[in-house]
Amino acid sequence: MLTKHPHATGLPGPKVAIIGAGAAGLMAARILTASGLSVTLIDKSRGLGGRLATRRVESFAFDHGCPSVHVSDPADLALMADLTAAGTAVAESEGKYLGLPGMSSLLKPLAEGLDLHRGVRIAGVRREPAGWYLRPDTADDAEMGPFDWLLVAAPAPQAADLLAGYPDVSTQISKAVMAPRWTLMVVPDGDLNQESERIQFEDEVLDFAIRNDTKPGRGGPESWVVHARQDWSGANLEISSDSARDRLLAGFRAHIPQGYPRYVTAHRWRFAEVASPLGGPYVIDPDLRLMAGGDWCLGPLVTDALASGRAMAAQVLAFSEPALR
Ligand SMILES: Cc1cc2nc3c(=O)[nH]c(=O)nc-3n(C[C@H](O)[C@H](O)[C@H](O)COP(=O)(O)OP(=O)(O)OC[C@H]3O[C@@H](n4cnc5c(N)ncnc54)[C@H](O)[C@@H]3O)c2cc1C
Structure with a gap:
C-alpha cells in the first residue's frame, strides 16, 4: 500500500491518538504509522470509513452515505490506484471511484496494521502534563493514554463538543457549517x-x-x-x-x-455534508499538541477530508522530526 518510512521500525517517537476513522482520520493514521509513529485510531462505529458507508440487510446492500468519490488531485489518484490494486476500489469512469464491494470498503487497506479500536465512543478528553487522556463512554473500557498528540477527525459539531474544554480550538471548529x-x-x-x-x-x-x-x-x-x-x-x-x-x-x-x-x-x-468550510486544512493548538480536521476544514468532498488528514499528519511529522532523527 503506502511506502514505509525508514523510521517505521518501532523506534520511539511521539504517541498519537486519532478520534475518527473516516477518510481524514484513516489518511492521517496511515501516514503517521508508515512514518514510524505509534498511532491509536478510535471510532465509535463498528465499521470503518465514517460517511463512506454501506448498510447491509439480508441480501441487500446500500451505499447510504457518500455514493461515489471524484478525484483529480495527483495524491488522490495515486491513492485510488493503490486501492484499486488492493481490490477495494474500482473506477466507474475517469476520476470517479467506488468502493468494493461497498463504499465502506474503499479505504479499508489504509487500516491494515493499525492499532484500531472500533465501537468505542470517546466521551471526554483531557490534557495532563504527561499528555492526552481519552475517556470511552462505556464503563468496561479503561481510559486511554497518555498520548503526545490528539487529532480529532470527527464532523465539526462533534469535534467542537468533544473539545468544549479547549475553547480556543472549539470556537474555531464551530465556524464550519454542516x-x-x-x-x-x-x-x-x-x-x-x-x-x-x-x-x-x-x-x-x-x-x-x-x-x-x-x-x-x-x-x-x-x-x-x-x-x-x-x-x-x-x-x-x-x-x-x-x-x-x-x-x-x-x-x-x-x-x-x-x-x-x-x-x-x-x-x-x-452532519452529512459541509455547507460552509473553515478555509484551512485543520485547527491546531501547538502548545497542547492538539489538532482537529476533516472535510469541514476544506469543502464538502471526500477529497477534502483526505487533504485535511494528510495536512494533519504532515504537521505532526514536522513537530516530531527531532524525535525521529
Ligand atoms: C448522504 C451523503 C452524500 C455524500 N455525497 C458525497 C459525494 O457525492 N461526494 C463526496 O466526495 N462526498 C460526499 N459526501 C461527503 C463525504 O462522505 C465526506 O466528505 C467524507 O466522508 C468525510 O470524511 P471525514 O473523515 O471528514 O468524516 P467522517 O467520515 O464523518 O468520519 C468521522 C468519524 O468520526 C467518528 N466519531 C465521531 N465522534 C466520535 C467520538 N466521540 N468517538 C469516536 N469516534 C467518533 C465517526 O463515527 C466517524 O466514523 C456525502 C456524505 C453523505 C452523508
Whole structure:
C-alpha cells in the first residue's frame, strides 16, 4: 500500500491518538504509522470509513452515505490506484471511484496494521502534563493514554463538543457549517423500469436517487438510495425515522409508481455534508499538541477530508522530526 518510512521500525517517537476513522482520520493514521509513529485510531462505529458507508440487510446492500468519490488531485489518484490494486476500489469512469464491494470498503487497506479500536465512543478528553487522556463512554473500557498528540477527525459539531474544554480550538471548529440529509433505502417489489441509474428530481422533498445493485461489484435485487433535499432534511431533522421513511417513500412513489416495497428504511445523517468550510486544512493548538480536521476544514468532498488528514499528519511529522532523527 503506502511506502514505509525508514523510521517505521518501532523506534520511539511521539504517541498519537486519532478520534475518527473516516477518510481524514484513516489518511492521517496511515501516514503517521508508515512514518514510524505509534498511532491509536478510535471510532465509535463498528465499521470503518465514517460517511463512506454501506448498510447491509439480508441480501441487500446500500451505499447510504457518500455514493461515489471524484478525484483529480495527483495524491488522490495515486491513492485510488493503490486501492484499486488492493481490490477495494474500482473506477466507474475517469476520476470517479467506488468502493468494493461497498463504499465502506474503499479505504479499508489504509487500516491494515493499525492499532484500531472500533465501537468505542470517546466521551471526554483531557490534557495532563504527561499528555492526552481519552475517556470511552462505556464503563468496561479503561481510559486511554497518555498520548503526545490528539487529532480529532470527527464532523465539526462533534469535534467542537468533544473539545468544549479547549475553547480556543472549539470556537474555531464551530465556524464550519454542516448540513444534514435524510436518505431512504428502497428495494422495490418489482422492476422500476428506469432507463437511468441516477434520477434527479424537481421536488420540494427529494433531491436525487441512485440505483445501487447495478454499481460495479454489487448485484442482488434492484435497490435504490434516495437522497432528500438538504433544506427539507434540515427542516425535518427531528421527525422520527418512520415519519421520514413514509414521507420520502410517498415522494418517491409519486415520481415512480410502484407497489409497496419489499424493504424500505430511512437514515438521518445529522452532519452529512459541509455547507460552509473553515478555509484551512485543520485547527491546531501547538502548545497542547492538539489538532482537529476533516472535510469541514476544506469543502464538502471526500477529497477534502483526505487533504485535511494528510495536512494533519504532515504537521505532526514536522513537530516530531527531532524525535525521529
Ligand atoms: C448522504 C451523503 C452524500 C455524500 N455525497 C458525497 C459525494 O457525492 N461526494 C463526496 O466526495 N462526498 C460526499 N459526501 C461527503 C463525504 O462522505 C465526506 O466528505 C467524507 O466522508 C468525510 O470524511 P471525514 O473523515 O471528514 O468524516 P467522517 O467520515 O464523518 O468520519 C468521522 C468519524 O468520526 C467518528 N466519531 C465521531 N465522534 C466520535 C467520538 N466521540 N468517538 C469516536 N469516534 C467518533 C465517526 O463515527 C466517524 O466514523 C456525502 C456524505 C453523505 C452523508
